[in-house]
Amino acid sequence: MALTGAPTAQHTVPVSTLGAFLTNLQESVSAVAQAVYGRPTTSASIPRDIRDATALSASATYPSSFGVAMYGPPIDADQYDLFGELPGRLHTVLDEAVNKVLDIVDLSEGASSSNDLLTEQLAPLGPRALKHISALTAGLTDANVGARVTWRAHEGSVRRSNWTLPGVQRVRQLCEESEFTEAERITVTGWLGTASSFHGKVEIRTDNGDTIRANTDEELTGRLDLYFNKRVSAEVKVTRVVFAGGRERRLYSVLNIRKLQDDET
The missing domain is CATH 2.40.50.140 (Nucleic acid-binding proteins)
Incomplete structure (x- = not known):
C-alpha cells in the first residue's frame, strides 16, 4: 500500500496522516467483512471472529511514494469452518473484504464512471461500513493524497488498484451525503x-x-x-x-x- 501525491514526494508523510489512514483502513475492511459475511451493522460491535480474520499487520515500509507492506493473519482450517465456507474455498474472509473495497476504488476512477454503479456497491454495506469508508476518504482528501494498492490473495491472484484524489473525493461525497432511514x-x-x-x-x-x-x-x-x-x-x-x-x-x-x-x- 503506497500513499501517493505531492505530500509524499520526499518519501515521507506526517505520522498523523499515516496513523489515521491505517486505522481507518483496518476499520473499513473489518466493517465490510461483517457486511459481506454477516449482517451490516449500525452500532453493534463487530464480532471478534470477524476482527481476527481481517486483522492487518504492518511489517515494513519502503520508498515508493510512501509505502507500507501489510499482511493478513495466518490461515488455518478452523477459520474456514467458522464462516461456513465450502471446503477448499480459495478466497479468505480478508480477501473478500479487500476485494470489495477495491471494487469501490476502481468504480470511483475515471470521468465516465457512473455514481449509480458506486451506490450499488456501497448501499448493501450498511451505515457502519459507510461511516468508516467516509472517515478513510476524508483523511486522504484532507491530506491531499491518494493510494496505490497491490493485493496478493491467499490463492495467489494479484490485484492492483490506483486511487486518485478525484476518485477518493467521489466516494467521500457519496458516503457523507447518504441517508439511512429508520428501519x-x-x-x-x-x-x-x-x-x-x-x-x-x-x-x-x-x-x-x-x-x-x-x-x-x-x-x-x-x-x-x-x-x-x-x-x-x-x-x-x-x-x-x-x-x-x-x-x-x-x-x-x-x-x-x-x-x-x-x-x-
Whole structure:
C-alpha cells in the first residue's frame, strides 16, 4: 500500500496522516467483512471472529511514494469452518473484504464512471461500513493524497488498484451525503427460490411478482435449507438509503420465516 501525491514526494508523510489512514483502513475492511459475511451493522460491535480474520499487520515500509507492506493473519482450517465456507474455498474472509473495497476504488476512477454503479456497491454495506469508508476518504482528501494498492490473495491472484484524489473525493461525497432511514418491519409471502447459508442471503419471489434479495438474521442463516423452494411467510426489516443525487436503494433483512401450508395465503 503506497500513499501517493505531492505530500509524499520526499518519501515521507506526517505520522498523523499515516496513523489515521491505517486505522481507518483496518476499520473499513473489518466493517465490510461483517457486511459481506454477516449482517451490516449500525452500532453493534463487530464480532471478534470477524476482527481476527481481517486483522492487518504492518511489517515494513519502503520508498515508493510512501509505502507500507501489510499482511493478513495466518490461515488455518478452523477459520474456514467458522464462516461456513465450502471446503477448499480459495478466497479468505480478508480477501473478500479487500476485494470489495477495491471494487469501490476502481468504480470511483475515471470521468465516465457512473455514481449509480458506486451506490450499488456501497448501499448493501450498511451505515457502519459507510461511516468508516467516509472517515478513510476524508483523511486522504484532507491530506491531499491518494493510494496505490497491490493485493496478493491467499490463492495467489494479484490485484492492483490506483486511487486518485478525484476518485477518493467521489466516494467521500457519496458516503457523507447518504441517508439511512429508520428501519420498518413488513411481512411478505412468496416462494424462497435462492438461499445461501454461506453468505446469509435469500431471494424471495413475492405473491405480487416482486423479487426481494435480503440478508438473513444470524440465527436463521443455519436453517435456510428448511425453506428452500418452499412457499413462506417472512418478517422482513426494510431500510431505505438515499444517496447524493437522489438515488434510492432499499435494503432487506429477513428476521423470521415460516413455511406456509397449501391452504394459507
